[in-house]
Amino acid sequence: MAALCRDCGALGDGDGRWCGRCGSDRQFRHAELADLHIAHIDCDAFYASVEKRDDPSLADKPVIVGHPGGRGVVTTACYVARRYGPRSAMPMFKALELCPHAVVIPPNMAKYKRVSEQIHALLLKATPLIEPVSLDEAYLDLSPGARLVDRPAATLLARLARAIEERVGITVSVGLSYNKFLAKMASDRDKPRGFAAIGRTEARALLAPLPVRAIHGIGAATARRMAEEGIETVAQLQELPEAALVARYGKFGRALARLVRGDDPRKVTPDRPAKSVSVETTFARDVRSPEALCEALRPLCERVATRLERGDLGGGTVVLKLKTADFRTLTRSHRLAAPTARADILYRVGLALLRTEADGRAFRLLGIGVADLVPAALADPPDLFA
Amino acid sequence: MKLTIERAALLKSLAHVQSVVERRNTIPILSNVKLEGRSGALSLNATDMDLDIIETVSAEVSQPGATTAPAHTLYDIVRKLPDGSQIELEQTGDDGQLTLRSGRSKFTLACLPVEDFPVMSGGELPNVFTLSAAELRALIDRTRFAISTEETRYYLNGIYVHTARNMGVDVLRAVATDGHRLARFEVPLPEGAEGMPGVIVPRKTVGELRKLIDETAVEVTVSLSESKIRFAFDEAVLTSKLIDGTFPDYERVIPADNDKNLEVDCRTFAQAVDRVSAISTEKSRAIKLSIEKGALVLSASSPENGSAVEEIEAVYSSTPLEIGFNSRYLLDILAQVEGDAVRFTMSDAASPTVVREVADGSAVYVLMPMRV
Numbered sequence: 079m080a081a082l083c084r085d086c087g088a089l090g091d092g093d094g095r096w097c098g099r100c101g102s103d104r105q106f107r108h109a110e111l112a113d114l115h116i117a118h119i120d121c122d123a124f125y126a127s128v129e130k131r132d133d134p135s136l137a138d139k140p141v142i143v144g145h146p147g148g149r150g151v152v153t154t155a156c157y158v159a160r161r162y163g164p165r166s167a168m169p170m171f172k173a174l175e176l177c178p179h180a181v182v183i184p185p186n187m188a189k190y191k192r193v194s195e196q197i198h199a200l201l202l203k204a205t206p207l208i209e210p211v212s213l214d215e216a217y218l219d220l221s222p223g224a225r226l227v228d229r230p231a232a233t234l235l236a237r238l239a240r241a242i243e244e245r246v247g248i249t250v251s252v253g254l255s256y257n258k259f260l261a262k263m264a265s266d267r268d269k270p271r272g273f274a275a276i277g278r279t280e281a282r283a284l285l286a287p288l289p290v291r292a293i294h295g296i297g298a299a300t301a302r303r304m305a306e307e308g309i310e311t312v313a314q315l316q317e318l319p320e321a322a323l324v325a326r327y328g329k330f331g332r333a334l335a336r337l338v339r340g341d342d343p344r345k346v347t348p349d350r351p352a353k354s355v356s357v358e359t360t361f362a363r364d365v366r367s368p369e370a371l372c373e374a375l376r377p378l379c380e381r382v383a384t385r386l387e388r389g390d391l392g393g394g395t396v397v398l399k400l401k402t403a404d405f406r407t408l409t410r411s412h413r414l415a416a417p418t419a420r421a422d423i424l425y426r427v428g429l430a431l432l433r434t435e436a437d438g439r440a441f442r443l444l445g446i447g448v449a450d451l452v453p454a455a456l457a458d459p460p461d462l463f464a
Numbered sequence: 465m466k467l468t469i470e471r472a473a474l475l476k477s478l479a480h481v482q483s484v485v486e487r488r489n490t491i492p493i494l495s496n497v498k499l500e501g502r503s504g505a506l507s508l509n510a511t512d513m514d515l516d517i518i519e520t521v522s523a524e525v526s527q528p529g530a531t532t533a534p535a536h537t538l539y540d541i542v543r544k545l546p547d548g549s550q551i552e553l554e555q556t557g558d559d560g561q562l563t564l565r566s567g568r569s570k571f572t573l574a575c576l577p578v579e580d581f582p583v584m585s586g587g588e589l590p591n592v593f594t595l596s597a598a599e600l601r602a603l604i605d606r607t608r609f610a611i612s613t614e615e616t617r618y619y620l621n622g623i624y625v626h627t628a629r630n631m632g633v634d635v636l637r638a639v640a641t642d643g644h645r646l647a648r649f650e651v652p653l654p655e656g657a658e659g660m661p662g663v664i665v666p667r668k669t670v671g672e673l674r675k676l677i678d679e680t681a682v683e684v685t686v687s688l689s690e691s692k693i694r695f696a697f698d699e700a701v702l703t704s705k706l707i708d709g710t711f712p713d714y715e716r717v718i719p720a721d722n723d724k725n726l727e728v729d730c731r732t733f734a735q736a737v738d739r740v741s742a743i744s745t746e747k748s749r750a751i752k753l754s755i756e757k758g759a760l761v762l763s764a765s766s767p768e769n770g771s772a773v774e775e776i777e778a779v780y781s782s783t784p785l786e787i788g789f790n791s792r793y794l795l796d797i798l799a800q801v802e803g804d805a806v807r808f809t810m811s812d813a814a815s816p817t818v819v820r821e822v823a824d825g826s827a828v829y830v831l832m833p834m835r836v
Contacts, residue, residue: 394747415614415642417747426616456748459790460832461643462717462816 080111080232084273087229087236106232110277111254115221115231116346118253118261119201119238122270124214126156127248128193129183140180144170149360149442153185157270190214193246200241203227204234209346215265217258219346232275239273255281259294259342281340286313293337295330312338355393356447357381364403368436371444375428376421378446383421386448392419392457393448398431401443408435417450419457424448465529466554467501469521471566474506474551475542476679477519480700481510482539484517484672496532498581499553499562501525506553509581510535515669516584519700530578531555533562541571584703589687589694593656595636600684600695601677603638604670606649606827609796611667612642619709623670626662627653634658639714645793646714646830647800661690664707669693676700718830719809719816726755726808727779727822733760733806734798736774740764741791743772751791752836756784764791787813788836797829 082089083097084104089111096103108114121127125143130136140159144152152173155164162177174180194213201208205226207219220231227234235252242250251272253265260276263284267274276284285292290312291301307326309315315323315338323331336342357378365371386392394417400408410431418424428446481497489495498509506523509516545551545566552565555575564571595603604623612620624639628650635650636657665673676697677684685696694703737751744750744764754761760778765771787810797819798806805822819829 412615415612416644430616452747455835459644459834460814462641462646462830462832463643463712 079107079109082106082108082111082232082236082273084236085240087233087240089230089233106273106275108275108277110279111232111275112230114254114256114275114277115219115224116255116257116261117218117220117231117235118258118265119216119218119235120251120253120262120265120269121197121214122249122251123154123156123160124248125154125185125190126159126183128190130156131247136181140164140177142170142173142177142180142182143185144173144182145184146170146182149362155180193248196246197242197250200238200245204238206348207346208348217261217346236273239271257340257342258344258346259337260340262294263292276340278340282316285338285340286311286316288312290315293334294342295333295337300327300330352389352391352451354397354447354449354451355382355385355389355391356397356399356445357385358399358443358445358447360401360443361441364440364442365444366438366440368433368438371432371436371441372429374444375432375446376425378444379421379424379428382424382447383419386419386454386457390454391451392417392454394450394452395448396424396427396431397447397449398428398435399443399445399447400432400435400441403440403442405442410435411449413450416459417452417457418448419454423458465499465501465525465531466527466552466556467506467523467525468550468552469506469523471542471545471547471549471551473521473523475539477508477521477699478535478539478542480519480672480676481508481517482535483675484510484512484515485535486512487536493532493576493580493582495534495536496576496581497535497538498530498532498578500530500578501528501553503528511582511584512668513582513584514666514705515672516703517672517700521699529555531562531575532578532581533573533575537573538564545569587689587692589689589692591657591660591689592685592687593654593660594683594685595651595654597677597680597682597684599651600686601674603636603649603651604674604677606800607638607640607647608667608670608674609800610640610642610645610647610829611670612640613667614642617643619664619707619711622664622666622707624662624664624711624714627657627660639711641712641714641830644790644832645797646717647797648714648718648828648830650826657686660688662711663688663690663693664709664711665693666704666707669702669704673702676702717816718828719811719818722809722811722815722818724755724782724785724810725780726760726810727805728760728776728808729804730798730801730806731804732776734795736762736776737791737794737798740772740774741795743769744791745769748834749791750788750834750836751794752786752788754784754786755780757781785810785813786836787817788834789817789831790834793831797831800827 080091083102084106085102086100088097088099092098126141129141141156142152142159142164143154144150150170152164152166152168154166159177159180164173164177190213205218205220205224207224209217220234239250239252249271251265251269253261254275255261255264264274264276290296290304320335323335395411395413397409397411412427500507505520507520509518549566554563560575562573562575607623626637628635628637634653636653637650639648673695680697687694691706740762741751745766752763761775763773801821803821803823807820807822809818813833817831
């Protein structure tokens with residue numbers, strides 16, 4: 079069976095415990111290793127790892143990155159902290175109940191962005207086909223036609239993981255497979271500092287016992303609907319013919335039929351353009367007053383307009399987002415007759431959406447943005463009455 | 465209430481009234497149609513509180529009475545009954561149910577009390593005049609495509625109907641605009657319309673009205689006040705609230721000083737626009753007109769699709785001009801031109817262009833150019 083040395087990247091087929099070349103015992107074995115080319119690289123507890131790198135005294139302390147104080151949420155919890163229960167997106171007060179001795183560090187996005195760019199630069203040496211998902215994860219296409227170095231994908235990945243550790247100072251987990259969906263699933267299987275692969279022969283069986291939520295595109299609502307129909311696991315979906323899935327779930331049924339078999343036709347597309355532009359703010363205290371909410375909306379619209387201008391974009395749909403004091407998220411959208419990039423139009427439309435929701439309920443978060451992006455040249459067509 | 469009616473007659477009326485009824489209603493009674501049987505006739509009434517329609521059809525009423533039943537369900541049933549069938553509607557006592565029998569089918573529908581059905585107060589409608597169906601149809605067709613769908617500019621979500629004076633003649637004028645194009649059409653002022661207030665007729669009302677015109681008689685009686693308008697047909701009466709807003713001063717955006725005249729054959733031009741726009745992107749629909757003496761070149765290009773060019777004959781004698789338009793807006797206007805020739809009066813690539821029929825001055829269109 080093909081064996082990869084995770085330290086030196088050597089690919090052989092020995093079944094010894096140690097690498098024949100460098101003697102390391104970090105050997106990864108997988109029958110299809112030489113035939114898998116799509117990778118997902120995920121930085122381990124990224125923001126927290128960067129903070130630990132910059133302050134070695136934090137190394138074995140529980141570190142939580144997030145805005146301190148009662149209102150913030152956990153952005154990242156390091157692996158030490160996770161042992162006590164804190165997870166990302168958890169309200170900070172709750173995380174601190176679980177882990178009172180955690181060191182809380184406010185996020186420094188500019189710094190994380192720099193580190194992310196540094197990692198991106200290293201990845202670029204292996205392939206130009208990199209699709210960043212966020213600052214801390216990316217898909218790579220390392221197929222023979224795409225990679226810049228003529229080495230097996232597994233070797234390149236082992237070298238990349240090592241280079242990132244040595245030069246950037248943080249660890250990553252690598253998932254290798256034959257498509258994005260499975261590559262991402264693989265990177266999650268051996269965290270942190272992991273390496274995992276999912277091959278063609280095992281995909282279906284690996285997916286079978288998982289809850290339906292593991293499938294890309296099945297969110298809470300669909301999962302609930304499936305549960306009502308008695309469908310809990312991927313195996314149950316695998317047993318249904320495509321026609322049955324289409325009958326039940328419409329167009330998504332077709333994609334679903336492929337996904338449950340482990341097929342994902344999505345390509346790794348570098349620099350995928352943004353689909354929406356939005357900004358939001360969490361209030362220091364819950365806001366009930368409609369006037370105060372309207373007041374808070376205006377600067378957000380200005381910020382969206384600034385970002386649209388920078389991106390040379392306009393948006394065809396205005397989306398308002400609200401989160402109630404009990405963490406329920408509401409979004410309301412309005413399709414514009416003509417796309418816009420102007421703050422005053424965003425505000426006028428946003429205000430109309432907000433007025434129907436601002437009914438005295440307490441809100442903790444307000445956001446506004448645009449979707450259906452178009453080139454700026456198509457936004458705000460000249461108006462006879464403007 | 466008990467009556468017998470022909471399916472075709474009931475279907476036609478139900479088709480009109482059910483389309484006034486909104487699909488989603490928070491107030492249950494608004495999902496219902498009010499049915500009232502009187503001597504020899506059934507009247508059907510539906511409303512969404514802004515728009516109210518009453519239609520009367522002849523029926524054999526053996527027992528007068530009234531009730532309300534779910535409009536969409538009733539329509540659906542009648543639609544599916546075989547052509548030529550007779551329908552019996554019966555509501556007995558106070559069990560709150562309407563029974564529909566036809567052939568071997570029987571349906572029982574839940575009713576709501578007729579007393580709960582909202583009555584749209586007419587109020588006084590002091591201005592009364594009549595229009596021919598053809599005039600009313602033209603007032604709508606020549607303008608409705610330009611109605612704005614942008615709800616934040618609610619005062620543009622309808623057709624502005626008002627009186628005006630054009631070259632010494634009093635006219636009844638309809639104007640609609642979405643800010644990107646404007647359509648204006650007028651007919652001689654009908655007797656009785658003098659002194660009427662300018663009113664904005666909402667888009668939904670325009671749509672329902674248009675359906676009724678197609679199946680009607682020769683004349684429509686219009687009565688209105690500042691807040692309501694009523695259209696009375698032979699068998700149907702449509703009453704609507706008006707949009708409570710101020711229509712912008714549209715006269716000032718119709719350019720008077722444009723000096724570059726382009727004349728083209730309407731059909732030839734429309735077909736060329738339609739062909740060339742196949743290339744322009746779904747989002748922009750932009751088409752470029754390059755105009756020189758005697759010739760007009762239409763072109764479009766998109767990074768995804770490629771490019772298209774077509775040349776047509778044109779009458780033009782000013783300095784060459786390149787100007788871009790939304791192809792859909794052009795086609796909307798060209799579809800309303802009845803004569804052969806259409807004239808574009810332009811200033812430059814950034815200023816509003818005026819479009820008219822060469823042979824008929826009753827319609828004026830203004831089109832904002834696009835950047836191309």
